[in-house]
Amino acid sequence: MGETIMDHRAERMKSLIIQTFFECLKTEDFSQLTVGQIAEHARINRSTFYRYFSDKYTLRDEIVDDIVQDFAEHMEVDFLHMNIEDEVHTRSLQDGLIRLSSQKCRLEILWNQNLLGRNVFDEMMNAGARKVEAEILNHPTISAERKQLADWYAKLLVNNFLVTVRWWFSHSDTVSASQITTMMKRHMLYGTIPTLKESR
């Protein structure tokens, strides 16, 4: 019982530190940010910070690792196995987009930090692509010739998805999750250039 209370308290304190880290990065470069600043903004002692993270780099790495792992775990691969026009696929695509949009604020902060020392966009892309690549390699009907290029296909597919998400984030006041899902589906079915040139 005592342990559970401590666990909750520790969880809340870690959440506060992480939340404050993102608050600080809205105005400060990671390279300039200090543990003192984070502690001051969170109204905690520096010693409290150090009980949870050994320095700002450990804090950054824990946050980035979680985000990258979470993205790969939830990366949708149904499009390889079912008809893209299927309702079930549409729902799973849209659910994935809504899931990501709940992290919008944090993702944009991380993606736009040039001196974070980790390229979060690239890491998400590569982690997602490793999952898609494995799925392509194990796919029952994709040809051996295409499987030789599985890593290229995986990178293209995950990149298209992430570039679209990033574009959507900067237009999310005018473009709904359902609209962006429809737009993505059209491209998945017919390709980007044919869709652009012929108004399907």
Place this chain on the structure above:
Amino acid sequence: MGETIMDHRAERMKSLIIQTFFECLKTEDFSQLTVGQIAEHARINRSTFYRYFSDKYTLRDEIVDDIVQDFAEHMEVDFLHMNIEDEVHTRSLQDGLIRLSSQKCRLEILWNQNLLGRNVFDEMMNAGARKVEAEILNHPTISAERKQLADWYAKLLVNNFLVTVRWWFSHSDTVSASQITTMMKRHMLYGTIPTLKESR
């Protein structure tokens, strides 16, 4: 006459400094790199360095600005205007790839530097996309509905191109310029997912 000799000398010295900058970045992070190290590697005095660049940031910015501008200038937009199956288009696509591959070593160094303070891959993408976006907006037959999404289309198209180039660079000992051109054309014509699923 005297001036011309001085100009050539200045050009050669700048080239040497730039070349040395890239040499140093093969083993050193930009954030750790000093003007002293660059000067030592180039076997010049620090004062000679400062005659051409006021610090390492100015050197970086001049290099990155040149690369980004050069990429956008040569970004191929013929695919919007001609049949992609046309021989002329194939040649212009392949010429663009060969052009980029001549910068392979420098591009890979810049793309892989996490603490450069400039995201060269993203900047190339955005500069190329601005050109493609303008081309879409001025296009005679693309529909008004698609033109509203011109910035999204432009980002997707340039990203696909750059992700493919980056993938090719890491496989250029086994994949020729002509092979990668054929692969790209197939995707441009039919879309990535249809090409992956149906062996065209």
